[in-house]
Amino acid sequence: MALRELPSVFSRLTVRGSRSTTVAAARNCRRYASSQATSTTPDLAADLQDLESQSSFTASEYPEEKIKAYDPVKRAQGRKRQLPPSRFQYRPPRYYRGPLHPHQPPPASDPSSRVFVPGPFSHTRLEQTYQSTIAPDLMTLTYVHKPPGTETTPKADRLRTWDDSSPYHKGRPKRGPRGPGEVLRIVEKDINWRNIPKIKEVTVHTMIKGATEDSAHLHVGGIMIQAVTGVRPTVHRAKHSVAQFGIRKNTPISLTSTLRGDQAYEFVDKCINLVFPKIKDWSGVKGTTGDGAGNISFGFDREGAILFPEVEVNYDMYPPKMIPGFHVTVKTTATSDRQARLLLTALGVPFYGKLVD
Amino acid sequence: MTASSRGSQAAASLIRIHPRVCSDCINHISRPTQRSYATEAASLKPLDGPQVTRPSNLPPVTSHPGPAEYITKSGILLSRPPLLTRPPTSFEKAFFFYQKRLNERLVMPFSRYFYFKKDTPADTDWKIKARERNWQPARELGGYSPYGPEAWNDELLVGDKLSETSTIMEALVKDGQVRAVEGKDGKAQEAREEEKGKVEKPLGRITEADKTNDQKRLDRKLNRTLYLCVKRENGGWGLPSGALEGRENLHQAAERVLVQTAGVNMNTWIVGHVPVGHHILQPYYVDGKLERPGERTFFMKGRIMAGQANLKGNLFGLSDFKWLTKQELEDHVRPKYFSAIRNMLAER
Numbered sequence: 001m002a003l004r005e006l007p008s009v010f011s012r013l014t015v016r017g018s019r020s021t022t023v024a025a026a027r028n029c030r031r032y033a034s035s036q037a038t039s040t041t042p043d044l045a046a047d048l049q050d051l052e053s054q055s056s057f058t059a060s061e062y063p064e065e066k067i068k069a070y071d072p073v074k075r076a077q078g079r080k081r082q083l084p085p086s087r088f089q090y091r092p093p094r095y096y097r098g099p100l101h102p103h104q105p106p107p108a109s110d111p112s113s114r115v116f117v118p119g120p121f122s123h124t125r126l127e128q129t130y131q132s133t134i135a136p137d138l139m140t141l142t143y144v145h146k147p148p149g150t151e152t153t154p155k156a157d158r159l160r161t162w163d164d165s166s167p168y169h170k171g172r173p174k175r176g177p178r179g180p181g182e183v184l185r186i187v188e189k190d191i192n193w194r195n196i197p198k199i200k201e202v203t204v205h206t207m208i209k210g211a212t213e214d215s216a217h218l219h220v221g222g223i224m225i226q227a228v229t230g231v232r233p234t235v236h237r238a239k240h241s242v243a244q245f246g247i248r249k250n251t252p253i254s255l256t257s258t259l260r261g262d263q264a265y266e267f268v269d270k271c272i273n274l275v276f277p278k279i280k281d282w283s284g285v286k287g288t289t290g291d292g293a294g295n296i297s298f299g300f301d302r303e304g305a306i307l308f309p310e311v312e313v314n315y316d317m318y319p320p321k322m323i324p325g326f327h328v329t330v331k332t333t334a335t336s337d338r339q340a341r342l343l344l345t346a347l348g349v350p351f352y353g354k355l356v357d
Numbered sequence: 358m359t360a361s362s363r364g365s366q367a368a369a370s371l372i373r374i375h376p377r378v379c380s381d382c383i384n385h386i387s388r389p390t391q392r393s394y395a396t397e398a399a400s401l402k403p404l405d406g407p408q409v410t411r412p413s414n415l416p417p418v419t420s421h422p423g424p425a426e427y428i429t430k431s432g433i434l435l436s437r438p439p440l441l442t443r444p445p446t447s448f449e450k451a452f453f454f455y456q457k458r459l460n461e462r463l464v465m466p467f468s469r470y471f472y473f474k475k476d477t478p479a480d481t482d483w484k485i486k487a488r489e490r491n492w493q494p495a496r497e498l499g500g501y502s503p504y505g506p507e508a509w510n511d512e513l514l515v516g517d518k519l520s521e522t523s524t525i526m527e528a529l530v531k532d533g534q535v536r537a538v539e540g541k542d543g544k545a546q547e548a549r550e551e552e553k554g555k556v557e558k559p560l561g562r563i564t565e566a567d568k569t570n571d572q573k574r575l576d577r578k579l580n581r582t583l584y585l586c587v588k589r590e591n592g593g594w595g596l597p598s599g600a601l602e603g604r605e606n607l608h609q610a611a612e613r614v615l616v617q618t619a620g621v622n623m624n625t626w627i628v629g630h631v632p633v634g635h636h637i638l639q640p641y642y643v644d645g646k647l648e649r650p651g652e653r654t655f656f657m658k659g660r661i662m663a664g665q666a667n668l669k670g671n672l673f674g675l676s677d678f679k680w681l682t683k684q685e686l687e688d689h690v691r692p693k694y695f696s697a698i699r700n701m702l703a704e705r
Contacts, residue, residue, distance in 0.1 A: 067515050073507060111459055118460040121453050123442055132582070132705055133438040140658050141629040223471075314472045 124262045126269040126347065134346045135196045142191040142342070158184055186293045188336040197294065197334035197343040202264040204229050206326035207254040212246050220322040222255055227310040228326075229267060231257040268330060270308065272348040275300070278307045284350035290337030296344055301325040426640050427651040431610035432598035433618075434633060434701060435585040435625060435659040437575055437680065441562055443705060444580065445522065451513065454520035457495070458511040461503040467494035481537035481545035496532045497525040530556050572679040575665065581682045582703045585666060586689060587618065588677040594689040596698065598654045599673060607632055611657035617672045623664035633658045634701035636694060656701060 092105045092114050106113045159174035176184060189195060204225055210217035218235065225233045233255040241249045259267050276282065285298040300307075302325045306315060311323070334340040338357045345351065445453070473480040487493070491500030499519045501511060518524050533556040540546040566577035575583065588594050599614035601607070608630045615625060632655035640651035666678050679689070683702040687695050 062515070070514065072514075073510055076507075076510075116463070118456045118463060121457050121460070123445065123449075125442055128439075128442045132703065136703065137628050137658075137660070140631065140633055143629065143631045145631060317471060317474070 120262050122262075124265040124269070126272075127262070127265045130198065130265075130347070134343070135198070138191060138196050138342065138346060139193055142339075144190050186335050188339065191339065195333065195335075197332050197339050199264050199268060199343075200260075200331045200333050202259045202267050203256055203329045203331065204233075204259070204267075204326055205254065205256045205329065206324045208324050209245070210322065211253055212248070212251055215252065216319070217322050217324070218252055218255070220319055221324040224305065224311060224318065224323060225255055225257055225326065228305070228308045229257045229259055230263055231259055233257040264330075267328075268347065271328065274309060275304065275307050276349075279304050284352035285344075287341075287351045287353040287355035289351075290340060290356070292337055294334035294336055294340040295329055295331045296337070296340050296349075297327055297329045298349075299325060299327045425650055426647065427637075427653050428600050430598045430600050430652055430654040431607045431614055432596050432636070432654040432656040433585070433611050433615050433627070433659050434596055434656045434698075435615065435619075435661055436703075437583040437661050439580050439582055439705060441580040444562070450520045450522065454498075454513065455511070458498055458501055458503070461493075461495055461498060461501065462508060462511065466504070469494075476545060478537045478539050478545040481547070482535065485536040485547060486532055497528040526559060530558055572681060572685070575661070575680055577680070578682055581705060583680040583682060584686055584702065585619065585661070586679050586681045586686060587668070587673075587675045588679075590674050590676045593691060593694075594679075595694060596656060597673070597675075598656075606630075607655050607657055611659065614673075615659065618675060619666035619668065619671070619678065622667055624662040625664075626660050626662065628658040628660060632656055634698055636697040656698065658701070 090112055092112060093101075093103045094114070096105060097103070108115045108117075110116060111118075157174070159176060160178070161174055162169035162172050164170070176182065191197065206221055206225060208217050208221045211221075222233050222235070234257065235252045236254045236256065238247045238249055238251045238253045241247060247253060279300075280303070282304075285296070289298060290296050302323050305311060305323060305325050311318070330340075330344065332340045332343055334343060336357060338355070341351060341355065469480075469483065473483050486496075490496065491502055493500055493502055495501070497519075502508065503511075513519055534553050536548055536553065537545050538548045538552050562579060564576050564579065566574035571577065577583070585597060586594050587597050597614060597618040599610065599617065601610045602613075605613070608627055611627050615623075615627075634656045636652075636654045636656070638652040638654075640647060641649040668675050668678055679685075681689060683699075683704070686702065687699075690698075
């Protein structure tokens with residue numbers, strides 16, 4: 001293709017050379033969208049030539065015998081001497097010594113990095129449904145039409161300003177709401193194409209009562225949470241002593257694991273399609289759930305927890321009295337509970353009872 | 358429901374415009390009770406929004422005397438969402454496969470004794486299967502050993518079919534087969550051919566309707582969105598639409614038009630109360646006299662959950678229907694019409 005275009009490139013060069021430089025400069029300065037679109041097409045095509053049109057897996061320009069002859073294992077075994085280890089055993093620095101240090105760690109996406117986490121391993125089913133069906137529907141459903149010419153009156157500032165009675169007030173940050181325990185709550189935003197609610201992360205949490213007497217409960221719970229979520233749980237210690245519950249300060253008492261991205265979608269998918277339908281006499285997730293900021297929680301008791309396929313497959317390996325239930329908090333990018341509930345309803349979570357926003 | 362209210366409903370159905378639909382169906386159509394979306398949408402007014410908006414200086418809408426220049430119509434973009442995931446590209450397949458092998462290199466070794474008790478059929482079963490894949494726990498990675506001396510050889514060579522979806526599926530199906538059973542003396546033993554049982558393969562992504570290219574069926578192109586497209590007698594293809602009647606709004610009209618077009622044998626849901634697109638047909642004048650009024654069609658988004666369209670006895674003179682993807686729709690409708698509706702059609 002490059003060869004075919006060569007004459008035209010030459011002709012362009014000669015034409016440009018014959019013109020005076022001022023004309024050429026003026027032509028280059030004036031940039032019209034239409035003229036540019038037509039004039040840059042061949043250049044664009046030239047740029048795109050560098051891209052490979054095919055994956056290397058289907059590459060066919062190599063002769064068949066050359067492809068067949070390439071056997072890296074045989075070549076490695078046939079090598080008389082070992083390769084110098086420094087070439088193939090690159091180690092990133094153990095500590096980050098600042099941006100000016102000559103030995104910089106590779107980026108986290110590099111497999112040789114110490115913090116590299118492999119993945120993704122597939123496309124998530126639930127996320128594809130979200131992208132193709134749920135997100136456009138939510139956007140249509142919650143569209144709030146503002147006719148052109150609609151006046152917007154700015155609302156009063158939620159933070160209190162200083163009255164400038166003192167010169168020291170200049171540059172002070174504004175004050176929060178008046179009263180003890182008053183905090184600025186999150187403001188619900190209208191849904192538009194840029195902030196359609198989606199699942200941000202999922203936290204699985206379990207408080208293990210038996211861990212105060214016997215740490216075996218904690219180990220069993222930890223193994224189960226890890227099997228169910230695929231993330232190694234973090235152990236939390238009690239902050240205070242509570243005599244009624246028999247909890248002493250600093251006793252390991254609970255476990256959490258946080259799932260993000262594909263793992264979070266996979267876990268929610270598993271809950272909705274595999275576990276919820278199997279729970280006996282279950283009316284749904286309570287409508288009063290939610291923290292007011294778009295995070296919805298629900299729980300599984302022991303009977304619900306053993307319905308997860310990862311536990312079901314080797315249920316008899318767990319000490320039966322020690323399997324705990326757990327809480328699941330689905331954190332969404334929604335700014336209110338009803339928007340979050342709208343998202344989860346669309347994903348297939350049933351809610352029952354009084355709905356609280 | 359009391360007898361008296363039933364009587365009044367029956368009477369109401371007599372006065373209705375479309376007598377083909379029974380009163381129960383009309384009730385069901387006009388009052389969707391199970392649609393949590395729609396009820397949520399109705400209640401979704403901003404309570405604590407950052408800004409208060411109020412319309413002002415809007416020109417008042419008045420009706421013109423004489424024949425109307427434009428007819429307002431409600432159209433329906435009835436779609437069947439994709440049922441399957443998108444097929445991965447060859448690059449994605451290779452990438453996912455490579456990431457899986459990298460993961461094998463980085464995770465803790467498989468702890469077999471956590472999953473299988475010693476000398477049980479499950480344990481023997483695992484041993485038989487694991488022997489065939491070089492004692493590795495991963496079933497679809499072609500016996501790649503992440504801790505061995507050849508662990509560095511984790512990349513596929515040209516033409517290797519290991520990362521293909523069909524190869525992975527076959528490996529998983531083969532692994533699902535029972536290979537060990539409990540023998541007479543209580544010990545585990547290898548299963549005979551008749552004891553192995555059959556493992557059901559997942560259904561194919563290509564259906565019978567895909568092969569015959571039957572564009573009336575809904576079980577074709579399972580990973581694409583399909584749109585209902587109708588053909589007027591001696592006219593072209595287009596989306597179903599109909600003029601507003603009386604004081605009904607776009608949403609109500611869309612539900613009515615859908616029933617009058619494609620029958621009641623469909624479980625559908627009109628998403629929200631606002632249109633997703635519009636198409637304007639200019640009025641036609643002869644010597645300054647209005648020959649044919651123009652049309653303003655506002656398209657409401659709809660989803661079909663079950664059922665099938667049936668054009669028998671439709672009120673709009675339609676002769677044929679098809680379920681088409683975006684690209685097929687482009688071939689069927691006029692280019693100008695398509696340019697009006699293209700942006701409300703999903704890419705996939």
